[in-house]
Amino acid sequence: MKVTKVADPILPLCQRLLPVRIAGLSLGLLKATALELAILAGHVLLYPSGIIQERRGPDGAIPAPGGAARLPAAVKPPVVLLHGFIDNRSVFVLLRRSLAQHGRQRVESLNYSPLTCDIRTAAELLGRHIEEICERTGSDRVDVVGHSLGGLIARYYVQRLGGDRRVRTLVTLGTPHAGTRVAPLANAHPIVRQMRPKSELIQELALPAPGCRTHFVSFWSDLDHVMDPLESACIEHPDLMAENIRVSGIGHLALPLHPAVASGIRQALDTVRPGDASTARTGGLTVA
Numbered sequence: 001m002k003v004t005k006v007a008d009p010i011l012p013l014c015q016r017l018l019p020v021r022i023a024g025l026s027l028g029l030l031k032a033t034a035l036e037l038a039i040l041a042g043h044v045l046l047y048p049s050g051i052i053q054e055r056r057g058p059d060g061a062i063p064a065p066g067g068a069a070r071l072p073a074a075v076k077p078p079v080v081l082l083h084g085f086i087d088n089r090s091v092f093v094l095l096r097r098s099l100a101q102h103g104r105q106r107v108e109s110l111n112y113s114p115l116t117c118d119i120r121t122a123a124e125l126l127g128r129h130i131e132e133i134c135e136r137t138g139s140d141r142v143d144v145v146g147h148s149l150g151g152l153i154a155r156y157y158v159q160r161l162g163g164d165r166r167v168r169t170l171v172t173l174g175t176p177h178a179g180t181r182v183a184p185l186a187n188a189h190p191i192v193r194q195m196r197p198k199s200e201l202i203q204e205l206a207l208p209a210p211g212c213r214t215h216f217v218s219f220w221s222d223l224d225h226v227m228d229p230l231e232s233a234c235i236e237h238p239d240l241m242a243e244n245i246r247v248s249g250i251g252h253l254a255l256p257l258h259p260a261v262a263s264g265i266r267q268a269l270d271t272v273r274p275g276d277a278s279t280a281r282t283g284g285l286t287v288a
Contacts, residue, residue: 078106084148123157151175
């Protein structure tokens with residue numbers, strides 16, 4: 001899988017305003033920073049819309065505009081979206097639309113409280129949420145996409161709480177799998193301390209995980225200001241089936257919004273993997 005760049009409307013402006021001598025990495029960093037600021041401004045406006053839980057149909061499908069329910073051409077596992085630290089489901093508004101346009105109608109988000117102080121507790125909540133989805137939709141397994149802290153919560157559920165039984169593919173976006181040293185002053189928050197390199201929780205995730213059935217796909221960016229070091233967003237574990245995909249030219253906030261990343265996520269979720277013989281049950285029928 002390869003994530004490619006898309007046309008960037010910020011580049012021509014930057015080239016006109018900046019001297020040639022600061023081209024290259026500095027120009028790329030400026031572009032990524034400008035894009036991050038624009039995304040942050042837009043997200044602040046959308047944030048209130050994501051505070052309450054989403055409206056769902058009885059099968060987990062999000063109602064289509066106009067109230068007409070669209071059925072996918074083929075039954076695919078539900079997708080669970082899990083946001084990052086001090087965020088909510090509104091960060092996935094564009095990704096949800098992209099998934100729905102490509103046949104993923106059963107997409108759900110889990111809002112966990114910004115007051116959550118323990119990744120383990122959040123992982124247990126995720127597990128209960130996934131069990132409820134499987135019971136309601138008749139699916140044996142789900143796919144999960146987690147941004148930043150959301151990916152770490154999902155990984156803990158899969159690797160330490162037996163969630164590999166339920167999660168077919170886990171896609172993480174800018175998740176500090178090896179911990180991050182960014183913003184030392186944020187250590188006052190217990191979850192930030194859990195995301196530090198060599199924290200007790202990070203060391204738990206380094207423990208053996210023989211027989212883990214979930215396939216991991218980690219997207220990491222070479223301009224992610226939240227990852228220190230940048231490679232901490234990669235999964236390096238001898239027992240896990242993991243694929244690390246480098247994304248160039250965008251920052252942390254852009255990962256769940258960038259169209260090239262969305263395409264990569266769709267490809268990861270649509271890949272047929274060994275062990276995918278598990279089925280989804282709908283209306284008494286079994287669909288392979």
